[in-house]
Amino acid sequence: MEYGALIKYYRTQRGITQAELAKGICSVPHLSKIENNSKEANKETISLLLNRLNVNLEEMEEKEGIIQDLLADLEEKINYYLIDKIDETYRKLQEIEHIIPFSKHIYKYELYKYRYLLFKGYLAEAAKQKELLFKQRINFSQHEEYLYNYFNAIFLMMKGKFKAADELFDALDIEPSTEKTKAEYFYHRAHVKAALEQSGHAIHFGKLALQLFMNEHNFLRILHSLMLLGINYTHSNIYEEAEECFRHLIRNAELLKQEKLLPQIYHNMGFLQNKKNNPKKALSYYEKSLALQPINNPHYLVTLYAIGEIQYSLGEAEKAKECFNVVSSLAKELGNKKYRLLADFYLVHMHSPDRAFKYLVSKVIPHLEETNEHKNDLTRFYKMLSDYYTEQGMYLEAVKYLNKIT
Known part of the structure; x- marks a missing residue:
């Protein structure tokens, strides 16, 4: 604890002069040096000065330990993704926030405040x-500098700046501290690499993150890692491993009553089954996902659109039309241009394929290319256009979109 600064804080707060505080305890110059941390005082002098300020020395020393314990608890709740329980710990830290600047944990507290805000999604x-x-980083220890850069990489990731986040992760050395630090680091690296395709x-x-989370029985993060692996196995066409991940996820999410995670698992299993050319199985999983989601949110929109595409491919035109009408309306409501364009493309295609493909070329493809959508989305539409132009005998146009695929 920085007792000099603490004494000055309470003396100023109580409106006491240095002479009034020092009387009978020490000289005014001696007190001035203590307050400015240019002279160390013995414990007895510190205790007498604090007692005159009605501040208990033992209580202050105890609070130093409390701050350390609360910061460790905050870190633990982040590592174990206890999003519903972390606020209580953060509130306790805020209650003693006026003491923290006088402790040795000042910079760690400010760093973990940053991490807490990221964890809760309060990006502003x-x-x-x-x-x-x-502004404070000049005073950071090596460990605090590491945390600052690591949390900045997470910030960039959450802002969708995946390339910059990846470069910062690359520049970080993995601290040889705890498995928890490494597990989180590997998980975030996997997340960024997935976003970069x-x-x-x-x-x-x-896989590195999963093993470390398993070692510490971090069940929620095991589920998150399995989800990441399942999605990336799917994109890599490693279907057997992907399906195994999702089956593990379904069993464990149901066991742990992870109602928020189950819709995502079912959706991703549906996507996998569709890639495996099992449209009816895919439809079944998508419908399970949709049933667990609240209406009027982006995830509901994406799942409903996927259902519409499958219904369309199965020749269920009326069911597909119903889906795409809702998707188009909801996308306008949510301000989601991508799914409004995609739904409108299919709705137009049901009445006039020629008009639909002009719409695809003039509106949909430019938007998908501009927003750098996943290559799987673009590949599907490039193939669709190539096939259409081949049927029309427009071979130069057909080759143009084939070239885009390759």
């Missing part, structure tokens, strides 16, 4: 905390 507040930390790397880091 996290950006302000990031600026504050940037580097499925092989995502699988590599995902």
